[in-house]
Amino acid sequence: MAAHAELKGKRREAVSMSTPVQQAERASRPSGLRRWASEQRVLLIAYSFILVLLAFAGIMSPGFVQPGNLSQQLVLAAFLGVVAAGQTVVILTGGIDLSVSWTLNFAAVLLTRITDTGFTYPSTGLVLWGCTAALLLGLAVGLVNGVGVAYLRIPPLVMTLGMNVFLQGAVLVYTNGTPQGAAPPLVQFLAVGRLFGVVPMAAIVWAVVAALMILLLRATVLGRHIYAIGNSPVAAYLAGVRPRRVLVSVYMISGLCAAFAGILLTGFSSQSYLGMGEAYVLAGVAAVVIGGTSILGGSGGYVGTIAGTIIVVLLQSTLAIARVPEAGRNILYGLIILVMLFVYGRGKKARE
Amino acid sequence: MRRRRSFFGRNAPVLLAYLAFVILMGTYIGLLPRFSGAQAISIANQGMTLAIASLGQTLVILTGGVDLSVGPLIALTNSVAASLMSDDPVRVALVVLLVLIVGMACGALNGILIAYGRLQPIVVTLATSSIYTGCALFVRPRPGGYVPEWFTDALTTSVAGIPSALILLAVLVALWLAFRRTRLGVSLYAIGSSEGAAFMSGISPARAKVAAYTLAGLSSAVAGLFFTAQTATGSALSGNVFTLNSVAAVVLGGTSLAGGRGGYIGTIAGAYVISVIVSVLFFLQVSPFYQSMFQGGILLLAVAIGSLQLLRVKNRLEVL
Numbered sequence: 231m232a233a234h235a236e237l238k239g240k241r242r243e244a245v246s247m248s249t250p251v252q253q254a255e256r257a258s259r260p261s262g263l264r265r266w267a268s269e270q271r272v273l274l275i276a277y278s279f280i281l282v283l284l285a286f287a288g289i290m291s292p293g294f295v296q297p298g299n300l301s302q303q304l305v306l307a308a309f310l311g312v313v314a315a316g317q318t319v320v321i322l323t324g325g326i327d328l329s330v331s332w333t334l335n336f337a338a339v340l341l342t343r344i345t346d347t348g349f350t351y352p353s354t355g356l357v358l359w360g361c362t363a364a365l366l367l368g369l370a371v372g373l374v375n376g377v378g379v380a381y382l383r384i385p386p387l388v389m390t391l392g393m394n395v396f397l398q399g400a401v402l403v404y405t406n407g408t409p410q411g412a413a414p415p416l417v418q419f420l421a422v423g424r425l426f427g428v429v430p431m432a433a434i435v436w437a438v439v440a441a442l443m444i445l446l447l448r449a450t451v452l453g454r455h456i457y458a459i460g461n462s463p464v465a466a467y468l469a470g471v472r473p474r475r476v477l478v479s480v481y482m483i484s485g486l487c488a489a490f491a492g493i494l495l496t497g498f499s500s501q502s503y504l505g506m507g508e509a510y511v512l513a514g515v516a517a518v519v520i521g522g523t524s525i526l527g528g529s530g531g532y533v534g535t536i537a538g539t540i541i542v543v544l545l546q547s548t549l550a551i552a553r554v555p556e557a558g559r560n561i562l563y564g565l566i567i568l569v570m571l572f573v574y575g576r577g578k579k580a581r582e
Numbered sequence: 583m584r585r586r587r588s589f590f591g592r593n594a595p596v597l598l599a600y601l602a603f604v605i606l607m608g609t610y611i612g613l614l615p616r617f618s619g620a621q622a623i624s625i626a627n628q629g630m631t632l633a634i635a636s637l638g639q640t641l642v643i644l645t646g647g648v649d650l651s652v653g654p655l656i657a658l659t660n661s662v663a664a665s666l667m668s669d670d671p672v673r674v675a676l677v678v679l680l681v682l683i684v685g686m687a688c689g690a691l692n693g694i695l696i697a698y699g700r701l702q703p704i705v706v707t708l709a710t711s712s713i714y715t716g717c718a719l720f721v722r723p724r725p726g727g728y729v730p731e732w733f734t735d736a737l738t739t740s741v742a743g744i745p746s747a748l749i750l751l752a753v754l755v756a757l758w759l760a761f762r763r764t765r766l767g768v769s770l771y772a773i774g775s776s777e778g779a780a781f782m783s784g785i786s787p788a789r790a791k792v793a794a795y796t797l798a799g800l801s802s803a804v805a806g807l808f809f810t811a812q813t814a815t816g817s818a819l820s821g822n823v824f825t826l827n828s829v830a831a832v833v834l835g836g837t838s839l840a841g842g843r844g845g846y847i848g849t850i851a852g853a854y855v856i857s858v859i860v861s862v863l864f865f866l867q868v869s870p871f872y873q874s875m876f877q878g879g880i881l882l883l884a885v886a887i888g889s890l891q892l893l894r895v896k897n898r899l900e901v902l
Contacts, residue, residue, distance in 0.1 A: 326704070328826075378882070382889045385839040387648065387704075391826050392881040399875025407871060512708060525702045557723065560716030567709035571701050 272522030272530075272574055276537035279570075280544065287548040294551060301430050305422070307543040308436035309491050309498065311536060313510045314517040315443045316487030318535045319480045321518050322447070322460045324527030325379060325386035327481065330488040330514060332397035333371045334507035337364035337492030339401055339409045342502040346411030357414045361493055368489025369482050371397065376478030390481075394511075401504065409502045421497030432494060439487070443532040452479060460527025516563075517542045520570050595836025596848035598887065602834075602880075603851040606858050613865040619740070626747035627738050627812060629857030631656070632827055635805035636835075636849045637754055638689070638798030639828040645791055646774045646841025647703035649798050651692060651711035652805075652828045656821030658718040659685055659806025664727025664816025674733060682803050688714055689799015693792035711825070718818035727816035737811035750808070751850070758846040770794055774841025831856055834884050855880070 288295040313330055320327045344360035345352040352360075371393065378389040413421075423431040447453040455476045458466035463473050491510065496502050521538025523530025545566065549559040590597065610625070611617050635652050642649045659681045666677045688710070695706045737746050761767045769790040772780035777787050805824070810816065829839075834852030837844025856877065863873055 378886065382886055384882075384885045384889055385833075387829065388833050388839060388885055389882070391830065392878045392885070394878070395874050396878030396882065399872060399878060402871035403869070403875060515705075515708065519705050525705050555719075555723075557716045557719035560712050560719060562716075564709040564712030564714075564716065567705070567712070568695065568701075571705060571709070572699065 273534055273537065275570075275573055276521055276534055276541065280537060280540050283541065283544045283548055287544065287551065290548065291551045294548070301433070303540075303543055303547060304436075305430045305432040305498075306547075307539050308430075308432035309495055310510060310513055310517060310543060311436045311539040312439050312487050312491040312494065313514045314521075314535050314539050315439055315532060316484030317514040318443070318518050318521075318523055318530070318532050319447070319456060320386070320484045321515070321523055321525060322456050322527050322530060323477060323480050324460050324463075325477070325480070326515065326525075327375065327390045327484045327488075328387065328511055329371060329375060329390040329393040329397060330484065330491075331507035331509075331511045332394050332401055333368055333485055333488040334492035334495065334510060335502070335504065336371075336397055336401050336404070337367055337489035338496040338502035338506060339405050340364050340367055341417070341493055341496055342409060342411035342413060343405070345414045345417075352414050354416065357416045360414070361417070364489050364493055365486060368485040368487070368492075370485070371488075372482035372485025373478065375485065376481035379481060380474040380477035405504070407504070409504065411502070413496045413500045413502070417493060417497040418500055419497070421494045432498075435494065439490075440532060440536055446483075447531055452476065456480060457528055460524075460529070462528075513542055516567055520567060522574055593836075595844070596851070598884070599835045599848045599851035599855065602855050602884065603858075606855055606862055610858055610862045610865065613862065619743075619745075623738070623740060623745040623747065625858065625861070626745045626751070628861065629854040630747045630750065631805045631809045631812065632824060632831055632857055633751060633850050633853040634754065634808055635802055635824050636828045636831040636853045637758065637846055638801030639832050640835075640837055640844070640846045640849045641770060641794045641801075642703070642798045643829070643832050643837055643839060644770045644774045644841055644844060645794050646777070647696065647791070647794070648707065648829060648839070649692065649795065650704060650707040650825055651688070651714055652798070652802050653821040653823065653825030654711040654714040654718065655685060655688055655799060655802035656806040656809055656824050657818050658688070658714045658721070658821075659803045660810050660813075660820055661718045661722035661727070661816045661818050663807055663810040664729055665721055667727070667729055667733065667810075669730045669732075674730065678807060681807060682800060685799040685801075685803020685806065686796050687799070689802070690792060690796040692799065693795030696795065697788035697791040715818065722816050722818045725815060725817035725820075729810055729814040729816075731814075734811045734814050737808055755847070755850070762845065766790060766793055771842055774838075774843070776842075827856055828853075830881050834881060 284295060293299060313334065317327055317330065341360045341364045344363055345357050347356070375386075375390055375393055378384045378393075379386050419431060420435060421432050425431060425434060447456065455466065455471045458469065458471050459473050459476055467473050488507070488510075492502075492507065495506055499506070517538035518530070518535050519525060519538065520541050521530065521534030521536070523534055545563060546559070549562060554562065607625075614621060635656060639649055639652055662684060663677055663681050666680070667674055692703075692707055692710055695701055695710070696703050699706070737750075740746060741749060769780065769785045772783065772785055773787050773790055780790075781787055806821070809821065813820070831852035832844070832849050833839060834855055835844065835846075835848030835850070836852075837848060859877060859880065860873055863876055864870070868876075
């Protein structure tokens with residue numbers, strides 16, 4: 231979008247030196263602030279909704295908006311935020327990645343298995359190797375997903391679903407049903423540690439991931455190509471984009487993000503267990519969609535997903551403190567997604 | 583102009599699904615110490631819930647959509663049925679009617695949101711599945727309920743020597759074959775191929791979509807009833823496995839996820855492949871840990887084989 235803004239800047243310069251007719255046209259356009267608001271409508275709505283949720287939670291239970299609890303919410307959001315980062319990139323191309331739950335889980339059990347040294351603490355080298363192996367696994371899963379989607383043209387829904395079931399079995403076989411080992415202290419620090427005893431490490435990690443993601447989508451060639459493919463694969467191909475390579479890349483990014491979230495979650499719960507990623511598939515998709523990214527691809531971005539992630543986590547916590555029973559929580563959760571979809575705007579009519 | 587292909591060419595995916603099914607069944611029956619009528623019923627029952635639920639999923643996928651609320655809807659109807667049933671046949675009949683209405687209403691809600699709300703099926707049904715799970719939990723916070731024994735027997739054993747599941751399956755196939763030729767049936771294919779062209783030809787895509795999702799809700803409700811008879815209990819979280827398995831059954835059966843191509847006949851084979859493979863692996867004494875690996879592997883292998891024909895396409899623009 232940086233390139234986009236630059237282009238717009240140039241256009242504005244051109245307008246200022248233009249004919250009276252064009253100047254009149256310009257005058258009739260909405261003012262800068264209003265135009266910005268209409269361009270960023272989705273983000274404004276999403277971020278305002280966070281404030282509404284916080285206000286509601288504050289009224290229900292004043293303790294909720296204390297810094298201590300808010301930073302705890304941020305830590306919870308960080309794990310979902312990392313998974314949703316990969317999901318955002320995939321959904322921007324018009325795909326979906328349902329294999330994140332067991333990719334995450336496989337990465338986690340791999341890490342604890344490699345760093346399992348009995349009763350002694352594993353060496354730093356071993357921990358780094360464990361993390362590297364976990365991340366490589368995520369990349370490998372993404373590569374297979376990407377090849378299936380891009381080269382064999384298997385629909386993403388089916389490819390990643392089959393992969394997820396396959397990985398579930400693979401994790402069971404690999405662990406024999408009971409994952410071994412514990413999270414090494416270094417990994418625990420990454421997830422639950424606090425820098426200077428105040429700033430949660432998980433939040434810092436998330437901020438780094440977020441910065442990289444925003445940079446990737448806005449300032450790199452790959453990022454531009456991702457949007458192009460999401461809008462029209464044919465047009466993108468004719469314009470010189472290589473869709474298959476881009477698709478393989480996005481699934482690899484998603485696998486990497488899922489594996490990284492697996493490492494963080496292992497640190498958070500100080501161990502790996504079966505099914506630890508189950509909650510992150512649909513919550514991740516919900517975070518992306520609530521953040522305003524179109525499920526058809528081509529529009530949206532990670533800034534929205536950050537808001538979506540916080541909304542999903544806050545929703546879960548506020549409904550819990552409001553003592554809404556699980557039944558009501560599920561219903562409200564679904565209703566809110568529907569309302570957000572309607573607010574963000576709908577598809578075209580058939581006759582268009 | 584594309585040449586008209588032979589019967590085998592046109593039906594390759596469906597035939598492939600049945601080939602897989604026959605091989606699996608052959609292995610299974612070969613593994614059984616002895617094959618009896620009771621065993622045939624048990625096999626037919628294993629895949630029945632999925633086979634029923636996948637009928638609705640087939641209709642929806644033919645329009646180019648997808649219904650992710652199949653599982654929660656089975657759980658909801660299962661919870662309602664098990665919570666309200668008693669030994670009284672009249673009451674059971676009323677409960678069955680109520681459950682079917684609940685299923686159709688939920689399906690219609692999906693369809694209206696998608697067709698008239700002009701929202702994407704995948705996110706709408708994701709949202710409504712959360713709502714239906716909530717409703718199921720409201721009806722049945724804890725697993726339980728009462729299902730009369732005669733209800734279980736009627737659906738899961740045999741009537742006049744023929745397994746009830748087979749009768750049910752025959753009814754479903756007959757309904758499908760009749761439905762495919764109706765105006766609505768043809769509309770679903772037309773919408774899936776090209777919504778714009780369907781609209782230009784005088785079809786109302788919105789109305790046809792609502793009908794497809796309503797029928798999907800109905801088939802989930804029937805699946806929920808069969809599931810109730812099978813498990814003889816109600817649980818709000820029981821049905822989740824059916825959501826993605828129904829999509830897998832449809833795809834294994836050769837229906838295109840892009841819509842417009844395929845049908846229920848293939849789906850049945852897909853549903854039974856997914857269900858029977860678990861038993862085959864059990865009899866082969868494969869560790870249950872390998873079960874999902876095989877299920878996922880077979881699904882991926884099947885769709886990969888199905889897409890190999892793409893490699894023959896020379897024009898890249900046709901593939902994008």
